[in-house]
Each structure stands twice: as structure tokens, then as C-alpha cells.
Amino acid sequence: MHAKFVLLPGDGIGPEIVTQGRRILEGIASRFGHTFEMSEHMIGGCAIDACGDPLPESTLAACRASHAVLLGAVGGPKWDDPKAKTRPEAGLLKIRKELGLFANLRPTKTWDELVDASPLRRDIVSGTDILFVRELTGGIYFGESGRKPHASGEEAWNVMTYTTGEIERVVRLAAEAARRRRGKLTMVDKANVLEASRLWRQVSEKVVKTEFPDLQYNVVLVDAMAMHLISKPRDFDVVVTENLFGDILTDEASMLPGSLGLLPSASIGSSGPGLFEPIHGSAPDIAGKNIANPLATILAVAMMLRYSLNMNAEADAIETAVNNVLKAGARTKDIAGNGPSISTTEMGDKVLDALLKG
Ligand code: NAD
Numbered sequence: 001m002h003a004k005f006v007l008l009p010g011d012g013i014g015p016e017i018v019t020q021g022r023r024i025l026e027g028i029a030s031r032f033g034h035t036f037e038m039s040e041h042m043i044g045g046c047a048i049d050a051c052g053d054p055l056p057e058s059t060l061a062a063c064r065a066s067h068a069v070l071l072g073a074v075g076g077p078k079w080d081d082p083k084a085k086t087r088p089e090a091g092l093l094k095i096r097k098e099l100g101l102f103a104n105l106r107p108t109k110t111w112d113e114l115v116d117a118s119p120l121r122r123d124i125v126s127g128t129d130i131l132f133v134r135e136l137t138g139g140i141y142f143g144e145s146g147r148k149p150h151a152s153g154e155e156a157w158n159v160m161t162y163t164t165g166e167i168e169r170v171v172r173l174a175a176e177a178a179r180r181r182r183g184k185l186t187m188v189d190k191a192n193v194l195e196a197s198r199l200w201r202q203v204s205e206k207v208v209k210t211e212f213p214d215l216q217y218n219v220v221l222v223d224a225m226a227m228h229l230i231s232k233p234r235d236f237d238v239v240v241t242e243n244l245f246g247d248i249l250t251d252e253a254s255m256l257p258g259s260l261g262l263l264p265s266a267s268i269g270s271s272g273p274g275l276f277e278p279i280h281g282s283a284p285d286i287a288g289k290n291i292a293n294p295l296a297t298i299l300a301v302a303m304m305l306r307y308s309l310n311m312n313a314e315a316d317a318i319e320t321a322v323n324n325v326l327k328a329g330a331r332t333k334d335i336a337g338n339g340p341s342i343s344t345t346e347m348g349d350k351v352l353d354a355l356l357k358g
Pocket of ligand 1: 279280
């Protein structure tokens, strides 16, 4: 197969980790006989420096013409001035909007070898394997907002709005993912209080009952979910929820495995390229030192192949290679504890080697 990928290294450690992602794509192409065309473009702070725009038109055009986009990270102290005309993060928001990426997928999986780095006890967290599907373009972050004078000072408001169509498409996407995994779907809402949640519950139940009757389906209130996540995380397979609840729950869940450097994420729409990236930021404190953990980016490459191109065997091969490398004891500094550590490049070498050996 011939596929076209856009690589957006971005700022900080972005270029170092995306370089490792590129090597893994080259490894997959050679092992499975594909041709991958890859081009690099600017986003974030480096794009502001070069042309004053965190998402230049040329970058957006290249993304639109690709099968999928791999992003490193954007941002850093250099662009933090609150008086600046634009900020690196504006590039991220714009690319999500322009590509119509309405669902954010975040797998949260513990790795047995690293489970003792989790803030939770091994017997609670070991074996956790959850896929969060967060609605990304609706709800309170995009609803009407404002302020007006009030007797006590001011009054401020943000409105949470959802339509049937917005709920249907993300629930359908989550249900399809559940079918490919362990067949369990949990919808999280606050239907005892919020009208928008009551619409979520109604629409979600209809989609699942009519189109996915084979799934094991349940609903959980968001406050209860916050507790379940740290008391019985193994109970969940795919969890779908609206934007604000998803934002908070996915950050809570990202603590379970004990390392940010191992968690990938995908933002996808109904058609066109998806955006795949590690969940961590640009880590300016370690940029340029060749010590960043490239595994989250490498696992984002696996998600990219699985979700954008249906290349399940290729994605499995990458995940197995990462697993084997961790099992063999290879660690970058962030996950080494007091033990010895290897560099970003050496970790890339080891995963590539494991991938090519099959
Ligand atoms: P961060 O995730 O960049 O770093 C938090 C801590 O984790 C740091 O100590 C860092 O060294 C470490 N870390 C992160 N990724 C690592 C990796 N792969 N290997 C080893 N250690 C790693 O979060 P932050 O410090 O709050 O933010 C730094 C910059 O990144 C900010 O400008 C922020 O706006 C930006 N950011 C960007 C994104 C994105 O591009 N999607 C996401 C979050 C933060």
C-alpha cells in the first residue's frame, strides 16, 4: 500500500521524538512492503518564529492532502508571553477544527513491567486497559459564554450545548472501537442534573440498542466514574463521554500507568486525516538532550496505522515490539527509577530492531 503522512515535529522535544516515529514508519514499510511518503511541516512556536503563524496555510494544505498526521508537541517558555499576538497552542486548536476532528481517543494501559511506578497499588491498577473516547468539538467549551454586571460584582456563564447528530457520531465511533476490543461500552454523563446529559443518555441508548445490540453497555455518572477509575479501573473497556467530562477523566486516567511518556492519543473525524500524538507536552526542560522517552510517539504511530489505514497487523507489530523492549529492561530516564537509562535514539534503535526481527 502507498500512504502519505505529514509529520509535524513542533517544539521542544517534538523533533527528537518524531524522528523516532519516522524511523518506525520506515521499519513498518520495509517489513510489510508498503511505500510511505512522509513530509515534515511546521506548527506551533517554530512556525510563529518562521512566519508569525502557528499553523501556516502550507502546513494545513499538506495535512489535508495526507492520510494521517503525526504531531510531536508544541509550546515552550519562549512563546509564553501573555501579551504575544498568538500562541503555539492556537495552532493545535485550529488544526483540530479545520480537520473536523470530533473525537479524541486515549488508550490508558498499564505495562506490567512499569506498574510499580503507578501511584496506585499494583493489585488495583495492574491489567488496566481502557480506551477513552472524548467528544472534542462540542459542549461547554464551544457554547455561548459571557459576563454581565451583577449586584455582587459580575455574573459569568458558559452554556453546554449538544445536538443529536454530535452525540450519535461519537457514540457510534466508540461502539465500533468496543466491537474491535472486549465488547464493553460505558457512557459517562450527569443525567441526574444536566439536560444536555439527558440527551446524551437518550441518543446513546438508541444508537447502541439499534446498531450495536451485541455490546455490553452501561451508563455511569461522572462523579461515580471519578471514583471507579481509581478503585476498579480494570472494569472498563471503552468509555465514551462529552468534552468537559472527558477532559478531566482522561487526565485522571493518565496517572494510572505511572508515566506520561508511554501514552498516545488520536483525534479523528468522520473522513479525512486524523491527528496522532503523544499526550505529553514539549518538555522544554529536557529538550535537545536526547533523553526524552519516544515510546508515546511510537505508540501514536501504531494508533495512526490502526485507525487511519486499518493496518491492524502493522499496529500490533509496533505494540509488540514496544512490549518486548520494555520486558527486556530498556528504560529512558523518565521510567528508569534508580536504574540505568538509555537515550531517545537508543530506545528508537531497540524498538526498530525488535520490530524488524518480528
Ligand atoms: P510536559 O508534558 O511537556 O512535561 C511535564 C513533565 O514531564 C516534564 O518534567 C517533562 O520533562 C516530562 N516529560 C514529558 N514528556 C516526556 C517524555 N516524552 N520523556 C520524558 N519526560 C517527559 O508538560 P508541561 O511542562 O506542563 O508543558 C510544557 C509545554 O508543552 C508547555 O508550553 C505546554 O503548553 C506544552 N504542551 C503541549 C501539548 C501538546 O502539544 N499537545 C500538550 C501539553 C503541554
